[in-house]
Amino acid sequence: MAQGHDEKEQHPPAASLTVIIHDEDVGGDPVEVKAGPGAPVETIISRFYSAKMTEGKPGDRLVCLGNGQDVFAHASEHLGDYRTTSCHALEWGWSGETGGA
């Protein structure tokens, strides 16, 4: 049947990914952001700040807890690619600016 043929041609919807983001300045329950693998990393970052009801500042840090690497540096990548190549567990830690020397 034509209808069945059409169903075979369609790609199943990509499963959404869940990014767990800890506010490492405050602690407590993390923020969970769900997005498809094609979503840019910067979209997840933006949703995190929306959940915190704040805006990003120049001194902010966001790292992949699995490897300690900067997440902001991967902002333009697709989330699925970023998970495959860099941060497999998608668990991040956010922190604000600090002073010291």
Next chain:
Amino acid sequence: MIHEPVRTDPEVAAATFADHLQKFFASGRGAGPGWGRKDLDELTTVVRIPARRPDGTEDFYFVELRADYYPTWPPMTSFVTPTEEGWELARDGSRWWPLQSNSPGFPFGLHATYGFSDGRQAPLICFSHTFEFYVSDHNPTDDERWDPTRHTLSATLNRIAKVLQAPNYLEPSG
């Protein structure tokens, strides 16, 4: 320093300290392998923090947190050494004082000896999430300054955990 620190009501400090410790160890880094905690009294705990050298070797350190001024001010924070009698300040050149490069990706300094505002000479974990930072003639910007609405002891412990990871962390100093 703009304001002289005033000790927090001990009941308030103890309740807040306990709540924030519980939250820190419930998720994130604190829930990971290698972390531990031994409460010495209601205002004092010693936290075991894992460390990793550039070659992958794993170490651990003990950091004492005291909540005398908490949460208005950060916890009093120091590396400590286990002894038969209890705990004492860790010293440079010992197994319990880390050798690291002071470049964890945020402003930070670990000083074996530092001159405090009251004339004392003592070790200093120098960044804006320790109490000692504010009584040793430092002047953070508003964004850097400890703010109890934005910071808890989680900020202190997570920063020290980052310091104790390669490539910044190297090995024990003795």
